[in-house]
Amino acid sequence: MAAVEPRAMHAHKKPGSPLKSSVHAQAFMAGNRTPSTSSMARSTEQGVSNEPIQTFLRIRPPLSEPDSESYIDVLSDTQVVMHVPSDTQLSKSRSRSTTAAPIKYTFSRVFAPLPHGSQNHAQAQRDFFTATTLPLVEDVLAGKNSLVFTYGVTNSGKTYTVQGPHRRGEAGILPRAIDVIFNSIAGRECTKAVRPVGLTGVNAGISDPSQSLLASRSRSRLKANHRNMMTLNSTREGEGAVDMDPTSVEVNPDYRYSVWVSYVEVYNEKLYDLLESPTQSLLTRPDRSENESTMPAPTRRPLLLKSEAESGGKYVGGLKEIKVSSIHEARELIRCGLENRSVFGTMANRSSSRSHSVFTIKILREHTGVDVPLNDVAGLSRKYSVSRLSIVDLAGSERISNTDISSGPRLKEAGSINKSLMCLGQCLETMRKNQTRAGTSPSIPDGLSSSSGLHDAQRKRRQSIVPFRHSKLTELFQSFFMGDGKVRMIVNLNPTGTGYEENANVMRFSAMAKEVGIHVTSSAAPASDVSSSFVHETSVVELPHASDDEDDEEQDEFVNMLLAENQRLRLQCERAESACRIVEETVRSEMGQHLAATLQKMQRYYEHQLQAEMDASDAFMDRKIDLFTRLTQAVHDEPVSTNSSVSTEDKIMIPPNRILSESRNHINYTSEPSADSTAQRTSPRPKHAPTRASISAEESQDAIYLSEPSSPSKRYRKLCPKTAIHTDEMDMIAQDLNA
Numbered sequence: 054m055a056a057v058e059p060r061a062m063h064a065h066k067k068p069g070s071p072l073k074s075s076v077h078a079q080a081f082m083a084g085n086r087t088p089s090t091s092s093m094a095r096s097t098e099q100g101v102s103n104e105p106i107q108t109f110l111r112i113r114p115p116l117s118e119p120d121s122e123s124y125i126d127v128l129s130d131t132q133v134v135m136h137v138p139s140d141t142q143l144s145k146s147r148s149r150s151t152t153a154a155p156i157k158y159t160f161s162r163v164f165a166p167l168p169h170g171s172q173n174h175a176q177a178q179r180d181f182f183t184a185t186t187l188p189l190v191e192d193v194l195a196g197k198n199s200l201v202f203t204y205g206v207t208n209s210g211k212t213y214t215v216q217g218p219h220r221r222g223e224a225g226i227l228p229r230a231i232d233v234i235f236n237s238i239a240g241r242e243c244t245k246a247v248r249p250v251g252l253t254g255v256n257a258g259i260s261d262p263s264q265s266l267l268a269s270r271s272r273s274r275l276k277a278n279h280r281n282m283m284t285l286n287s288t289r290e291g292e293g294a295v296d297m298d299p300t301s302v303e304v305n306p307d308y309r310y311s312v313w314v315s316y317v318e319v320y321n322e323k324l325y326d327l328l329e330s331p332t333q334s335l336l337t338r339p340d341r342s343e344n345e346s347t348m349p350a351p352t353r354r355p356l357l358l359k360s361e362a363e364s365g366g367k368y369v370g371g372l373k374e375i376k377v378s379s380i381h382e383a384r385e386l387i388r389c390g391l392e393n394r395s396v397f398g399t400m401a402n403r404s405s406s407r408s409h410s411v412f413t414i415k416i417l418r419e420h421t422g423v424d425v426p427l428n429d430v431a432g433l434s435r436k437y438s439v440s441r442l443s444i445v446d447l448a449g450s451e452r453i454s455n456t457d458i459s460s461g462p463r464l465k466e467a468g469s470i471n472k473s474l475m476c477l478g479q480c481l482e483t484m485r486k487n488q489t490r491a492g493t494s495p496s497i498p499d500g501l502s503s504s505s506g507l508h509d510a511q512r513k514r515r516q517s518i519v520p521f522r523h524s525k526l527t528e529l530f531q532s533f534f535m536g537d538g539k540v541r542m543i544v545n546l547n548p549t550g551t552g553y554e555e556n557a558n559v560m561r562f563s564a565m566a567k568e569v570g571i572h573v574t575s576s577a578a579p580a581s582d583v584s585s586s587f588v589h590e591t592s593v594v595e596l597p598h599a600s601d602d603e604d605d606e607e608q609d610e611f612v613n614m615l616l617a618e619n620q621r622l623r624l625q626c627e628r629a630e631s632a633c634r635i636v637e638e639t640v641r642s643e644m645g646q647h648l649a650a651t652l653q654k655m656q657r658y659y660e661h662q663l664q665a666e667m668d669a670s671d672a673f674m675d676r677k678i679d680l681f682t683r684l685t686q687a688v689h690d691e692p693v694s695t696n697s698s699v700s701t702e703d704k705i706m707i708p709p710n711r712i713l714s715e716s717r718n719h720i721n722y723t724s725e726p727s728a729d730s731t732a733q734r735t736s737p738r739p740k741h742a743p744t745r746a747s748i749s750a751e752e753s754q755d756a757i758y759l760s761e762p763s764s765p766s767k768r769y770r771k772l773c774p775k776t777a778i779h780t781d782e783m784d785m786i787a788q789d790l791n792a
C-alpha cells in the first residue's frame with residue numbers, strides 16, 4: 054500500500070472545518086455540545102433509544118468456610134434481598150424501624166455465588182461473560198460503542214471478573230472479549246495502513262513512526278517478558294497456561310477489521326499509559342515484592358485528557374494504541390499492563406488494585422464495497438469507521454479504616470479512589486435527577502414522560518450541571534454517559550467477608566445507576582456505515598471550559614482542592630450528624646423520663662385538689678344545713694333572750710368555722726325541741742350543740758349576722774350575703790316554715 058501523508062481526518066480540526074467525517078456532521082446537526090433540549094425534542098426520532106444503564110450483580114462465594122452468615126438472599130434471577138446482620142453497627146446506632154427492614158434490590162441479572170467447595174468456576178466465568186459482555190462484543194464488531202465497568206468494595210471480585218485468575222478456563226470478561234473478537238474476524242483482517250485517532254476518527258497512511266516503533270518494541274519486549282509473566286502467574290495462581298474462549302459471533306462480511314488496544318490507568322487522579330515503556334517502568338521501580346516497592350515509578354509521565362471538538366467527547370492524548378493481530382499478542386499486552394498497574398497489599402485484599410484501569414478495544418472497520426483513495430479525506434470517512442469497547446476495573450470503594458492506611462501515599466491513594474467513585478456517583482445522581490425533571494427517566498413510563506407539560510425552556514432551566522470534570526474517571530466516562538454507547542455496570546459483592554454498610558452503599562449506588570438512561574442515538578447511517586453509529590444524545594449540560602484542547606492543570610488543582618475540602622466537610626457533616634443523633638436520642642429519653650415524672654406529680658396534685666374541693670363542698674353543704682337548722686330553731690324557739698354579749702343592734706353572730714365544725718353533728722338533730730314542733734323532733738339536742746345564747750359576737754370577723762327578726766321572713770332576709778344563700782331561696786324556706 055502506498056503511503057500517503059498522514060493526516061488525521063478530524064481529530065485536530067476545529068468545528069466548521071470542511072474535513073469533518075460524517076459522524077461528526079451528524080453530531081453537529083444534533084447540536085450535541087449543549088444537547089439537552091434538542092435531544093429531548095428529538096427523542097422520538099428514528100433510532101433514538103433511552104437505554105437505562107444495565108446492572109448485573111455478582112455475588113462472590115466464600116473462599117474458605119465462612120465464619121458469618123451471608124446477609125444477601127437471592128430471590129430470583131433478578132432480585133435479591135439484603136438483611137441487616139444483628140451485629141451490625143448500623144442497627145445499633147440508628148433507628149431500627151427505618152434501617153433494620155430487609156431491602157429488596159432488582160438487577161438486570163443476578164449471579165448467585167457458587168456453593169462453597171464447588172469447582173465449577175470455569176463454567177461460571179463463561180456464563181457470566183455470555184450474559185453480560187458477549188452482546189457488547191457483538192456491538193463493537195457491528196460498529197457500536199460500549200462501556201462496561203465493575204463496581205464494588207475491595208476484595209469483592211472485580212479483578213477476578215475482569216481478568217480471571219489465570220487458571221485454565223477461568224479467564225475473565227476481558228480476555229474472553231479479545232478471544233471472541235479474533236475468533237469472529239478470523240480471515241477478515243484489515244491490513245491497510247489506517248489507524249484510529251481520537252475517539253472516532255481515522256488517520257490514513259502509514260502509522261506514525263512512534264507507533265510502529267512502539268509496536269515493534271512492545272512485541273520484542275513482550276517476548277522477553279513472556280517468561281517473567283508466566284513465572285508471575287505461576288506464583289500467583291498456579292498453572293498459567295493460556296486457554297481461549299472458542300465462541301465466535303457473526304460479523305458483517307462487507308467489512309475488514311483491525312483491532313487496536315490501549316490500556317490506561319487512573320492513579321491518584323493522574324492518567325498513565327500502562328502500555329508505555331513497561332520495561333523502563335519496571336526497571337525504574339525498586340524491588341516490587343513488598344509494600345512501597347509497588348508504587349508506580351515516579352518517572353512515569355502522566356497524560357492529559359483532550360477534547361474531540363467534533364464529538365465533544367474526551368480521549369487521552371498521547372495514549373498508545375497498539376494494533377494487535379492475534380489473541381496471544383493482545384493477552385500479552387494485557388499482562389504487561391497488569392504488571393504496571395499499581396497494586397498494593399491492603400489489609401482487606403492481599404493484591405488490591407489501587408487504581409482504576411481502562412482497557413479499550415477499538416475495532417477499525419473497512420468497508421470493502423467502497424473504493425476511496427487514501428488521500429480523499431472526506432471519502433475515507435465513508436470507508437472506515439471506528440467503534441470501541443472499554444472494560445473498566447475500578448479500584449475498591451473501601452473505607453480508610455478497613456485498610457490500615459492512616460497516612461502517607463496509601464492515604465492519598467484511598468482519597469483519590471474515593472473521590473473519583475464519589476464523583477461517579479454524583480454524576481449518575483445528577484443525570485438521574487435531570488432526567489426525572491425532564492420526564493425522560495427510564496423509570497418513568499413512556500406514556501407519562503410527555504405529559505409533564507414542561508416546555509423545553511423550562512426543562513433546560515431545571516437541568517443541573519453534571520460534574521464530569523471533577524474527576525479523571527468521570528471525564529473518561531463522559532462520552533459514554535453523553536450517549537456515545539451502551540453502559541453496563543457489574544456490581545461485585547462479598548456478603549460474608551465485607552462489612553454490611555460498605556456493601557449497602559454499593560447496592561444503593563447500583564439502584565441509582567439503574568435509573569439513569571443513556572440517550573443513545575443509532576444513526577440512520579448510510580449504507581457504508583462509516584460512522585461509529587452513535588451520535589451524542591443526552592440530557593446532560595456540560596460544564597463550560599476555557600480550553601478544549603488540553604487540561605488546565607492549574608484549574609484542576611483548584612478543583613481538587615475544592616473537592617478535598619468538600620470531602621472533608623462532608624465527613625465533618627457526617628460526624629456531626631451522628632453526634633446529633635446520639636444527643637437527640639439521649640435528650641429524647643431524658644425528656645421522656647422527665648415528662649413521666651411530671652405527669653405523675655400532676656396526677657397526685659389534681660387528686661389532692663379534687664379531694665380538697667370535695668371536702669370544701671361537703672363543708673359548704675354542712676354549713677348550709679347547719680344554718681337552716683339554726684334558722685329553724687330561731688324561728689320556732691322562744692325569743693332569744695337579751696344577752697350582754699349580744700350587741701344592742703340585736704344581732705346574732707355565728708362564726709362560720711364553728712358552723713363548719715359542728716354542722717355534721719346537727720344534720721340529724723337540727724335543734725332543741727320547741728313547743729310547736731315537738732312531734733317532728735326525733736332526737737335530743739347533743740350537749741355540745743351550740744345555742745344562740747352561746748355564740749359570741751366576737752368569735753369571728755366572718756361571722757354571719759342575723760337581725761332580730763320581726764317576722765320569720767324578714768329575719769331570713771337579713772341573712773348576711775356571706776352565707777351565699779339566695780334570698781329567693783330564703784323566702785321559699787320562710788314560706789314553708791310559716792306554713
Ligand SMILES: Nc1ncnc2c1ncn2[C@@H]1O[C@H](COP(=O)(O)OP(=O)(O)OP(=O)(O)O)[C@@H](O)[C@H]1O
Nearest residue numbers: 113114207208209210211212213402405406448449
Ligand atoms: N466469583 C468468584 N469465584 C471465586 N473466587 C473469587 C470470585 N471473585 C473473587 N474471587 C477471589 O476473591 C479474591 C479477591 O478478588 P479480587 O482481587 O478480584 O477482588 P477486587 O474486588 O478486585 O479487589 P480490589 O478492589 O482490592 O482490587 C481473589 O482471591 C479472587 O480469586
